[in-house]
Amino acid sequence: MTGRDLDPTLKRLLGSGEPEIGCDECFAQLDRYVELELAGAPADELVPGLRAHLVGCPACAEEHESLRALLELDSVS
Amino acid sequence: MPAPDTNPDVSALAAAPGVEEWYLDLQTEGARGEAAAAHLHGLLLRAARFEVFRRRGSLSELSAVELDELAQDAAADAAVSVLRRLGDFRGESSFRTWAYKFALLEAAVKVRRRAWRDREVTLEPEHWETLAHAGPGPDDDTEYGELLEAVRDGIRTALTPRQRQVLVAAVLEGVPIDVLAERLDSNRNALYKLLHDARRRLRAHVADAGFPEVNE
Numbered sequence: 656m657t658g659r660d661l662d663p664t665l666k667r668l669l670g671s672g673e674p675e676i677g678c679d680e681c682f683a684q685l686d687r688y689v690e691l692e693l694a695g696a697p698a699d700e701l702v703p704g705l706r707a708h709l710v711g712c713p714a715c716a717e718e719h720e721s722l723r724a725l726l727e728l729d730s731v732s
Numbered sequence: 733m734p735a736p737d738t739n740p741d742v743s744a745l746a747a748a749p750g751v752e753e754w755y756l757d758l759q760t761e762g763a764r765g766e767a768a769a770a771h772l773h774g775l776l777l778r779a780a781r782f783e784v785f786r787r788r789g790s791l792s793e794l795s796a797v798e799l800d801e802l803a804q805d806a807a808a809d810a811a812v813s814v815l816r817r818l819g820d821f822r823g824e825s826s827f828r829t830w831a832y833k834f835a836l837l838e839a840a841v842k843v844r845r846r847a848w849r850d851r852e853v854t855l856e857p858e859h860w861e862t863l864a865h866a867g868p869g870p871d872d873d874t875e876y877g878e879l880l881e882a883v884r885d886g887i888r889t890a891l892t893p894r895q896r897q898v899l900v901a902a903v904l905e906g907v908p909i910d911v912l913a914e915r916l917d918s919n920r921n922a923l924y925k926l927l928h929d930a931r932r933r934l935r936a937h938v939a940d941a942g943f944p945e946v947n948e
Contacts, residue, residue, distance in 0.1 A: 664903070664904070665879070665880075667903045668883060668887075668899065668903050668904075668931070668934065669883070669934055669935050669938065669946050670931035670932070670935065672932070672935055672946075672947050675928070677921050677924055677928075678909075678920045678921040678924045679921040682833065682837065685833050686824070686825035686826075686829040686832070686833050687824040687825045689825075689829065690826070690829055711928070711931075712909070712924055713909070714840070714844070714908060714910060714920065717787075717840060718833065718837055721786060721836045721840065722829070722833055722836055724782075724786070725779055725782050725832055725836070726829060728782070
């Protein structure tokens with residue numbers, strides 16, 4: 656059984672163990688990160704640790720999804 | 733590009749590609765400043781309404797008017813935050829995107845807290861025993877049972893009471909971190925750090941118990 660095979664509950668309990676930033680730093684970088692994503696730039700390389708944080712923090716992940724969705728809506732309206 | 737050590741001044745920001753003219757007007761007095769503030773409020777209200785609408789399923793008891801009041805409150809609080817933190821903007825995104833995130837945060841936190849307002853948050857550490865009912869693992873049941881026991885033992889012995897309380901509430905009970913922060917008189921960043929440390933301790937315990945793959 657590898658870490659990747661764990662069921663979702665155990666994954667959430669144990670976390671990934673990957674280096675990650677905290678919630679405050681995630682908020683500070685979120686606007687830049689989402690714009691890089693939407694531009695097709697390597698956001699995970701340019702803002703290291705943010706993706707791992709989104710995996711571990713449902714609240715920041717929701718706000719990331721919302722910012723991305725709002726900018727996508729802006730781009731077509 | 734690494735962030736500069738000091739806040740850039742307005743003239744330096746004016747040359748940045750993501751900086752809209754109205755952002756510069758926010759820092760001026762008179763009619764131009766008022767127009768820029770009104771523009772900012774419009775953007776923040778749009779973002780707050782967008783977020784409340786996305787999350788309205790968790791607030792089914794609220795009317796359309798009450799949902800809009802929630803968005804209005806979020807936009808107003810976001811405007812205060814944006815204006816207080818204007819100096820933090822470094823032009824690494826458009827100012828619109830930078831401002832949006834404040835409204836989305838305020839609205840999301842208000843929705844989560846409202847949805848849990850009348851719900852009891854159980855902070856009983858014993859609830860982690862429900863982990864026994866998480867179901868069979870993808871491998872054979874014996875190995876999975878041993879892994880579960882290692883996790884349960886780690887929660888019981890490797891964590892501080894506070895770490896156990898937050899990990900169980902956030903992960904097993906599904907309590908949003910902003911609701912936990914409110915009930916525990918803390919904040920999201922501090923609670924997430926505590927959660928992160930708890931996970932690290934738990935992984936180390938489980939790895940020592942014969943499952944080093946949890947750190948892979």
